[in-house]
Amino acid sequence: MANNLLQGKRGIIFGALNEDSIAWKVAQKAHEQGAAFTLTNAPIALRMGEINKLAEQCNSAEVIGADATSVEDLDNLFTKSQEVLGGKLDFVLHSIGMSPNVRKKKEYGDLNYDWMLKTMDISAISFHKVMAVAEKQDAMNEWGSILALSYIAAQRTFPDYSDMAQAKAMLESIARSYGERFARLKKVRVNTISQSPTMTTAGSGVGGFDVFMSYADKISPLGNASAESCADYCISMFSDLTKMVTMQNLMHDGGFSTSGITEDIIDQMRK
Numbered sequence: 160m161a162n163n164l165l166q167g168k169r170g171i172i173f174g175a176l177n178e179d180s181i182a183w184k185v186a187q188k189a190h191e192q193g194a195a196f197t198l199t200n201a202p203i204a205l206r207m208g209e210i211n212k213l214a215e216q217c218n219s220a221e222v223i224g225a226d227a228t229s230v231e232d233l234d235n236l237f238t239k240s241q242e243v244l245g246g247k248l249d250f251v252l253h254s255i256g257m258s259p260n261v262r263k264k265k266e267y268g269d270l271n272y273d274w275m276l277k278t279m280d281i282s283a284i285s286f287h288k289v290m291a292v293a294e295k296q297d298a299m300n301e302w303g304s305i306l307a308l309s310y311i312a313a314q315r316t317f318p319d320y321s322d323m324a325q326a327k328a329m330l331e332s333i334a335r336s337y338g339e340r341f342a343r344l345k346k347v348r349v350n351t352i353s354q355s356p357t358m359t360t361a362g363s364g365v366g367g368f369d370v371f372m373s374y375a376d377k378i379s380p381l382g383n384a385s386a387e388s389c390a391d392y393c394i395s396m397f398s399d400l401t402k403m404v405t406m407q408n409l410m411h412d413g414g415f416s417t418s419g420i421t422e423d424i425i426d427q428m429r430k
């Protein structure tokens with residue numbers, strides 16, 4: 160459904176790896192809603208080549224490689240994006256997460272601390288770097304909207320989520336701190352969306368993910384939110400309809416975060 164909600168807006172979308180990626184769906188919907196944007200991912204992810212298919216679907220969007228932990232790469236990305244899009248930006252999606260400890264199945268009591276620092280850098284500090292580069296280049300238009308994707312493990316324990324829980328807590332904190340700063344400087348809003356478990360490359364890397372997903376589905380009165388509906392929420396957050404929302408962690412989880420128990424779980428426990 161196209162309502163031209165993002166007509167005339169320019170942006171950068173991080174993190175579309177393949178068609179399961181949440182960022183992939185955001186790009187498709189942003190295009191449908193009239194936005195122009197560049198697509199970016201880490202050089203190693205670009206080598207898979209999938210992103211070029213997405214770029215074609217989105218009016219031949221420019222693909223610009225950037226390791227989100229490298230300020231130099233981000234500097235180049237923001238400069239080039241403004242050049243190819245023809246002006247300052249209205250929205251940025253940070254859809255990035257990776258933990259070497261999770262990937263290599265390290266026990267939480269035996270974390271590799273160098274990897275833990277890598278987790279923080281990729282999954283949280285990169286969000287600060289993105290905004291600091293945007294600020295220094297004065298790359299955002301007033302009332303622009305910057306979003307990152309989070310998970311409820313920032314507030315509650317999910318053992319297999321490991322050090323990603325700390326990364327998400329930091330990510331949400333950065334959204335508040337930078338949100339205050341960017342509002343004051345440029346009336347730019349900064350938020351995180353805390354999404355239901357979703358079957359993507361990053362999601363399925365977490366141990367026991369199937370069980371995780373079906374439990375969340377049963378305890379959420381509306382069921383798990385899909386990647387597609389997450390993308391819809393992102394579009395509304397990039398639109399002018401949500402101008403006064405900032406410094407928030409917005410739950411997009413079918414009611415999971417405020418649900419105690421559901422009929423589904425009661426039925427299951429009775430069996």
Ligand SMILES: NC(=O)c1ccc[n+]([C@@H]2O[C@H](COP(=O)([O-])OP(=O)(O)OC[C@H]3O[C@@H](n4cnc5c(N)ncnc54)[C@H](O)[C@@H]3O)[C@@H](O)[C@H]2O)c1
Nearest residue numbers: 174176180181204227255256308309356357359360361362
């Ligand atoms: N899948 C879920 O269950 C779930 C739930 C809540 C939140 N999230 C969050 O949504 C976001 C997107 O994840 P997804 O589920 O779409 O999975 P995904 O694997 O499709 O996306 C993760 C992306 O991060 C990119 N990335 C990793 N290291 C990078 C680096 N150094 N520089 C630039 N990009 C880098 C990857 O290439 C990939 O495109 C992540 O922040 C994730 O934590 C996912």
